[in-house]
Each structure stands twice: as C-alpha cells, then as structure tokens.
Amino acid sequence: MSRLVPLVVLLLLAAGVLAVAPFVGQERIPVSALWDRNGGTNSLILWQLRLPRVAIAFLAGASLAVGGMTFQAVFRNPLATPFTLGVASGASLGAAIYIHLKLSLVLLGIPGISVFAFLGAAAAILVVYGLARLKRGFSSATMLLAGVAVSFFFSSLILLLQYLGDFTQAYRILRWVMGGLDLGLGFGDAVGMLPLILAGTLIVVYHTHELNLLSIGEELAASRGVEVQRTKAAIFFAASLLVGAVVAVCGPIGFVGLMAPHICRLVVGADHRILAPATWLFGGAFLTTCDTAARTMLAPVELPVGILTAMLGGPFFLYLLLTRSVDEE
Amino acid sequence: MASANDPPILELTDLRVSLGGKAILCGISCAVRKGEYLSIVGPNGSGKTTLLKCLVRLRPPSEGSIRLGGRPLAEYSQKALARWMGYVPQVEGRMAPFTVEQFVLLGRYPYLSPFSTLSHDDRQAVGEAMAVTDTVAFRERRMDTLSGGERQRVLVAAALAQGADVLLLDEPTTFLDYRHREELRQLLARLNTEAGTTIVVVTHDAAAAALESDRILALCEGRVAFVGSPIEFMKAAVLRETYAADLLLVPHPQTGLPVIVPHALSARGS
Numbered sequence: 001m002s003r004l005v006p007l008v009v010l011l012l013l014a015a016g017v018l019a020v021a022p023f024v025g026q027e028r029i030p031v032s033a034l035w036d037r038n039g040g041t042n043s044l045i046l047w048q049l050r051l052p053r054v055a056i057a058f059l060a061g062a063s064l065a066v067g068g069m070t071f072q073a074v075f076r077n078p079l080a081t082p083f084t085l086g087v088a089s090g091a092s093l094g095a096a097i098y099i100h101l102k103l104s105l106v107l108l109g110i111p112g113i114s115v116f117a118f119l120g121a122a123a124a125i126l127v128v129y130g131l132a133r134l135k136r137g138f139s140s141a142t143m144l145l146a147g148v149a150v151s152f153f154f155s156s157l158i159l160l161l162q163y164l165g166d167f168t169q170a171y172r173i174l175r176w177v178m179g180g181l182d183l184g185l186g187f188g189d190a191v192g193m194l195p196l197i198l199a200g201t202l203i204v205v206y207h208t209h210e211l212n213l214l215s216i217g218e219e220l221a222a223s224r225g226v227e228v229q230r231t232k233a234a235i236f237f238a239a240s241l242l243v244g245a246v247v248a249v250c251g252p253i254g255f256v257g258l259m260a261p262h263i264c265r266l267v268v269g270a271d272h273r274i275l276a277p278a279t280w281l282f283g284g285a286f287l288t289t290c291d292t293a294a295r296t297m298l299a300p301v302e303l304p305v306g307i308l309t310a311m312l313g314g315p316f317f318l319y320l321l322l323t324r325s326v327d328e329e
Numbered sequence: 330m331a332s333a334n335d336p337p338i339l340e341l342t343d344l345r346v347s348l349g350g351k352a353i354l355c356g357i358s359c360a361v362r363k364g365e366y367l368s369i370v371g372p373n374g375s376g377k378t379t380l381l382k383c384l385v386r387l388r389p390p391s392e393g394s395i396r397l398g399g400r401p402l403a404e405y406s407q408k409a410l411a412r413w414m415g416y417v418p419q420v421e422g423r424m425a426p427f428t429v430e431q432f433v434l435l436g437r438y439p440y441l442s443p444f445s446t447l448s449h450d451d452r453q454a455v456g457e458a459m460a461v462t463d464t465v466a467f468r469e470r471r472m473d474t475l476s477g478g479e480r481q482r483v484l485v486a487a488a489l490a491q492g493a494d495v496l497l498l499d500e501p502t503t504f505l506d507y508r509h510r511e512e513l514r515q516l517l518a519r520l521n522t523e524a525g526t527t528i529v530v531v532t533h534d535a536a537a538a539a540l541e542s543d544r545i546l547a548l549c550e551g552r553v554a555f556v557g558s559p560i561e562f563m564k565a566a567v568l569r570e571t572y573a574a575d576l577l578l579v580p581h582p583q584t585g586l587p588v589i590v591p592h593a594l595s596a597r598g599s
Contacts, residue, residue, distance in 0.1 A: 225410065
C-alpha cells in the first residue's frame with residue numbers, strides 16, 4: 001500500500017524527534033542519565049524537566065494539529081484553526097476565569113482549569129459557527145472576521161480579569177496567556193491532559209469517514225447519509241476537548257493547527273483516514289522540534305515556543321491567504 | 330420508460346415551504362413513478378431547487394408530506410435515505426483535493442461502519458459507477474483539476490455508487506458546453522432506460538427537457554403551473570403561462586416535437 005508509506009515515514013520521524021529531543025538543550029544530557037536513578041543532576045534534569053516537557057510538547061502539538069484539521073474539514077477552509085477562529089481565546093478566557101476565581105478543583109481526575117478551558121473553547125466555536133452560519137457561508141472573509149471579533153471580545157474579557165485581579169493573579173494570567181511549555185510543567189500535567197486528549201482524539205478517529213464527507217460540503221454529506229448536525233456537534237465537542245486540554249496547560253500556542261494539517265494534506269492527500277494520523281504525528285513532532293529549538297537557540301534564555309510558531313506561522317498564513325483568495329470566488 | 334401503472338416511488342402531497350412568512354412553494358402535489366424521468370422546469374426563482382432539496386430532505390417542508398417508497402420521508406435514517414436517493418447538486422466552488430476515485434468512493438458511505446474498510450461490493454459498485462459515467466480514465470486525477478463536464482460526470486458517478494434507485498440532479502447541464510451537455514444527456518437517458526433508474530432533473534432548458542423526459546413539472550412562483558407529457562407542455566399557451574414570455578416554437582427535425590428557438594432580433598436587421 002503506497003498510501004501508507006508517508007505514514008510510516010512520519011512515524012519514524014516522530015519517533016526520532018521523541019528520542020532525540022529530551023537529550024538536547026542548554027545542557028547536553030548523556031543517554032546514560034536515563035537509567036542513572038541515583039539522583040545525579042543530569043538524571044534530575046532529564047526526568048523532572050525534559051521528559052515531561054517533551055511529552056507535553058508532543059501531545060499539545062498533535063492535539064492542536066488534529067483540532068485544526070477538523071475545523072478545516074467542517075468549515076471547508078484551510079485558514080480555519082483553533083487560533084484564527086478564536087477558539088484558543090475562548091479556552092484562554094475559560095482558564096483565566098478559573099485562575100481569577102482562585103479555584104482548585106479536580107473533576108474525575110481532570111484538572112478544573114482544563115474543564116474551564118474546554119467550556120471556553122466550546123463557547124467560542126458555537127459563537128463563530130453561529131456567526132458564519134448567519135452569513136450563510138464560510139468564505140474566508142466571513143470566517144476570519146468572525147474569528148477576529150470573537151478573539152478580540154474574549155481577549156478584552158481576559159484583560160478585564162487581569163485588571164480586576166490582584167497582582168499575583170494578573171501575572172499568572174499574563175504569563176500563561178503568552179503560551180509556552182516553560183511553565184515548570186511536570187509529568188502530572190501531562191497525565192492531567194491525557195483523558196481529554198484521548199477522548200477528543202478517539203472521537204475524531206471515529207468520525208474520519210464523516211470528516212471526508214463534510215469536507216466536500218454539508219449538503220453532499222447529508223445526501224450521502226451523514227447526519228450532519230449530530231456529526232458536527234460531536235466533532236466540535238472533540239475539538240473543544242483537544243484545544244481546551246492543551247490551552248489549559250500550555251496557554252495558547254498558535255499556528256500549529258494551521259501548518260501541520262496543510263503540509264500533511266499536500267503529502268498524503270485529503271482522505272482523513274490517512275490524514276488524521278499523519279497530522280497527529282506531524283503536529284506532535286513539529287511542536288516538539290520547535291520547542292527544542294526555542295530552548296536552545298538563545299540559551300541560556302528560553303523562548304516561549306508560541307513566539308517561534310507564530311514567527312513561522314504568520315508568513316505561512318499570509319501565503320495561504322494570498323494564494324487561496326484567487327481561486328475562491 | 331415508465332408506464333402509468335408503475336407504483337409511485339415519490340409522492341408529494343400539498344407541499345408548502347415558507348421562509349420568513351413568504352411562501353416559496355405552495356400546494357405542490359405530484360407523484361413520481363418508479364423508473365420515470367421527470368424534469369422540473371420553470372423561470373428563475375420559481376422554487377425548482379427548493380423543491381428538489383425538499384425531496385432529498387435537505388430542507389424540511391413547512392406543511393404537507395413527502396413519501397418515498399410508500400413511507401414518510403421523515404421515517405428514514407440518513408443512511409437508508411442515501412441508499413434510496415442520490416443527489417447531484419449544482420457544482421460548488423472549491424473542491425477538497427480528493428482524487429476522482431476517492432471522491433466516488435465517498436458515495437459508499439451509507440454502507441460503511443465507522444472503522445470498516447471497503448469491501449469487494451464497495452469496489453465493484455464504484456468500478457461500475459465509474460465505467461458507466463466514463464470516468465475511469467481520470468480516476469487518479471484530483472477533483473480540483475477537472476473541467477466542468479468531467480466534474481459533473483464524477484458527481485453523477487458518486488451518486489450512482491450510492492446504489493440509489495432515484496437520482497435527483499440540480500441543473501446538471503447548465504454550465505456545460507455543447508459536447509459535454511450532450512454526453513450527460515445521453516448518460517442520464519441510458520441510466521433511465523437501461524438500469525431503470527428513476528430520474529428527477531431540475532433544469533432551465535425546457536426544450537431539451539421535453540425531448541428527454543417522460544413528464545414535465547413546471548413551476549411558476551412556487552405553484553405548479555403544469556404537470557403532464559412533454560407534448561402537452563410544448564404548446565405556446567402553456568409555455569406563456571409558465572414563463573410569461575412568447576416563445577418561438579419550431580418542429581424538431583428528428584422527432585417533430587416542438588422545440589424553443591431564440592427569436593431573431595429586429596435591431597440586428599436580420
């Protein structure tokens with residue numbers, strides 16, 4: 001099956017990135033630190049900092065990429081991503097509210113902040129989708145304007161929370177809204193992300209046939225037997241889980257959901273049965289690589305990875321916008 | 330060709346569709362027989378496309394009922410409906426970068442479960458649909474690289490792959506050049522006579538519709554202006570009633586049935 005070749009290559013690529021990334025950084029860590037359990041510095045760095053961080057980077061990248069892929073299928077627009085649609089802002093607002101209220105909840109093993117971020121993401125999707133629906137179409141202009149409007153609105157609410165909050169809260173929210181994987185994250189955070197990410201990913205995988213059909217248009221999908229409303233609800237729910245889980249832990253990290261699915265689509269084509277795993281692997285490997293670069297490029301200074309992805313993603317976004325606008329109308 | 334004795338496969342009773350208090354369709358009653366070729370014609374904005382969308386349940390009627398194979402349309406699951414009816418919408422803008430074969434395979438969705446791969450039956454249905462529509466030659470090409478005529482044939486192939494008994498098409502020939510238009514007309518006629526597929530076409534081309542259909546349903550301002558045979562439809566009085574225009578009719582050189590030709594323009598001095 002020649003169609004599986006790119007998938008195997010991506011799998012090897014992702015495995016390679018995961019194998020190398022923990023050992024690269026400000027301090028080069030020898031592989032032997034893996035089994036040095038005597039508490040040497042190297043072992044400590046590896047087990048306490050690097051491995052959890054790489055795990056979180058991979059999960060976050062994979063989830064954001066798959067989230068972007070689902071938006072692109074449902075909105076039938078390559079510019080639809082968690083970031084451009086304001087969904088990341090919604091999730092951020094949810095998390096900021098959680099921080100502001102000084103809550104400390106755990107629901108069924110899921111950190112409360114993730115639940116709040118999920119609710120924020122879901123609210124943003126509903127608003128953007130509703131707005132785009134009102135205009136009866138998902139042209140780039142309508143969708144992006146709706147996304148920008150939603151982003152502004154949620155961002156202003158986040159600012160309001162910062163203004164109302166005390167100094168510590170305001171700083172916590174600010175630092176976290178910048179996005180990044182350098183927030184002193186540990187394995188606990190990775191484990192906390194897992195249930196939502198697992199649930200979201202499974203729902204997406206369950207709907208790969210439907211994603212294919214939605215990406216050719218809602219009416220065609222319905223006439224081919226897809227229950228469009230139910231399917232979209234399920235997919236939006238899954239995307240909210242994915243984006244919420246990531247944003248709650250890492251803050252908003254932009255453009256992974258734009259670049260990864262697009263590049264994968266060029267390589268493996270539009271069939272979501274192949275595209276979904278490809279996007280998952282590529283998104284994970286991509287963000288892990290970016291994060292490794294972000295913590296080594298200007299060492300000893302560590303850049304928030306969101307800055308790096310935005311520097312790559314901004315031009316990429318413009319390129320898509322300019323080349324796509326020609327064949328749209 | 331269907332005879333009057335065949336049972337109705339689609340029955341519309343007193344259908345009404347309103348949007349914001351304004352009636353788009355009103356009092357539509359009609360029965361489509363199994364194996365029939367029915368053309369829905371009428372001026373712009375007469376509700377043709379809306380009617381077609383009601384028939385494939387993309388749009389709920391405000392009042393009235395639609396029955397498919399004797400059962401109310403609402404009783405069918407979405408997948409069961411797709412196994413009965415294939416829908417070919419007007420060609421939309423951008424196409425997702427599926428290959429032609431992948432696109433036709435999407436027509437097999439009503440037979441798939443979430444993680445299933447394609448069965449022998451699926452492959453066979455797709456192969457047949459592509460052979461009939463003459464699309465095998467460009468199976469590996471991407472949808473967004475096809476010409477209008479090729480794309481229309483692929484859309485028909487995908488609807489056929491659904492294994493549907495009824496094919497509903499929305500202006501399938503409107504944007505095609507002469508050659509592709511003729512090819513598509515031949516294809517639909519073949520499907521109707523050879524495979525016994527029931528065909529419902531919305532079209533602007535009343536003259537062509539008269540040549541290819543068993544019956545014609547003409548809409549005017551959301552109401553049925555005429556239902557009947559093409560011979561009865563192609564009369565100056567009926568056409569004037571439907572289109573509010575005096576149309577020039579000449580006998581078709583092959584069939585003798587009247588066809589519409591454009592008026593000569595006095596300003597051109599001809």
